[in-house]
Amino acid sequence: MHVVLSLTLGAGLLLTFLSLTERRPTATPTDEAPERLSRPASAAPGELAVRVAAAAVSAAVVQVFLGWPALSAGAGIVGALLPSWYRGQRETRRQEAVEEAVAEVVDALRDASRVGVGIEDALRSLGRSGPLALRPALRALDRDLRLMEFDVAIARAREAVAHPAFDMLAVALVMSFRIGGRNLSGVLDGLGRSVRGTARARREVRAQQAEQVMSARVIAALPVLLIVVLRALNPRYLDVFSTPAGQVVLAVCLVLPAVGYTLMRRTIALPGQERVLR
Numbered sequence: 357m358h359v360v361l362s363l364t365l366g367a368g369l370l371l372t373f374l375s376l377t378e379r380r381p382t383a384t385p386t387d388e389a390p391e392r393l394s395r396p397a398s399a400a401p402g403e404l405a406v407r408v409a410a411a412a413v414s415a416a417v418v419q420v421f422l423g424w425p426a427l428s429a430g431a432g433i434v435g436a437l438l439p440s441w442y443r444g445q446r447e448t449r450r451q452e453a454v455e456e457a458v459a460e461v462v463d464a465l466r467d468a469s470r471v472g473v474g475i476e477d478a479l480r481s482l483g484r485s486g487p488l489a490l491r492p493a494l495r496a497l498d499r500d501l502r503l504m505e506f507d508v509a510i511a512r513a514r515e516a517v518a519h520p521a522f523d524m525l526a527v528a529l530v531m532s533f534r535i536g537g538r539n540l541s542g543v544l545d546g547l548g549r550s551v552r553g554t555a556r557a558r559r560e561v562r563a564q565q566a567e568q569v570m571s572a573r574v575i576a577a578l579p580v581l582l583i584v585v586l587r588a589l590n591p592r593y594l595d596v597f598s599t600p601a602g603q604v605v606l607a608v609c610l611v612l613p614a615v616g617y618t619l620m621r622r623t624i625a626l627p628g629q630e631r632v633l634r
Contacts, residue, residue: 411436426607457487458521466544576617
């Protein structure tokens with residue numbers, strides 16, 4: 357009975373949290389929109405089912421071992437957030453890889469421009485030998501260049517990559533194609549330095565933030581770990597929390613560290629990069 361109540365409470369809290377925080381995608385009237393390198397988080401199929409399953413498993417395990425609905429509900433919420441956290445980590449790594457790849461593409465196009473190779477020929481070559489993070493988009497760009505206008509093909513590649521650094525590269529290529537590429541190598545040289553400088557600065561800031569992030573996690577997890585250890589070693593010592601009023605107090609004690617951890621992460625979070633000509 358306690359397991360059912362815990363799962364019901366956890367599911368209710370989860371659905372309330374998702375309804376308040378999740379962004380719904382807005383439909384845009386685009387024709388034959390190119391497929392992105394990474395599917396947006398809000399469009400992942402079966403995401404809600406995965407969250408509910410993770411929440412149910414986490415809540416059931418905690419309820420079986422500890423028997424407190426408040427802890428079980430908290431475990432369910434954490435389990436529901438784990439898929440989003442994992443996907444966010446993957447997206448962060450993808451963005452970093454794309455940023456490094458854009459810098460390599462800029463350098464390759466700059467060198468090609470200096471020796472007199474055309475933009476289209478250089479882009480087709482990069483579709484075969486370019487950096488791995490951008491090779492699928494560059495291959496698709498190679499196909500599009502054979503079938504449509506240059507600026508349309510670049511616009512499709514820009515939407516497929518969906519990264520601010522590639523947006524700037526796309527703008528530079530389209531402008532150079534329209535007005536001539538006499539100064540393209542200089543523009544690409546400056547763009548390459550800018551992209552590499554931005555990537556290097558972000559890596560340094562993340563390295564400096566690692567200690568603060570770890571401290572925030574330890575501070576948030578320490579009260580919960582202490583309660584779990586005491587519950588396992590001496591269950592009678594915490595019998596006061598087994599009453600309904602005790603469960604309410606325990607829930608408040610769980611919410612406060614979670615709120616503090618969230619505020620700490622928001623304080624040290626880096627500002628997001630804005631897309632260009634989105």
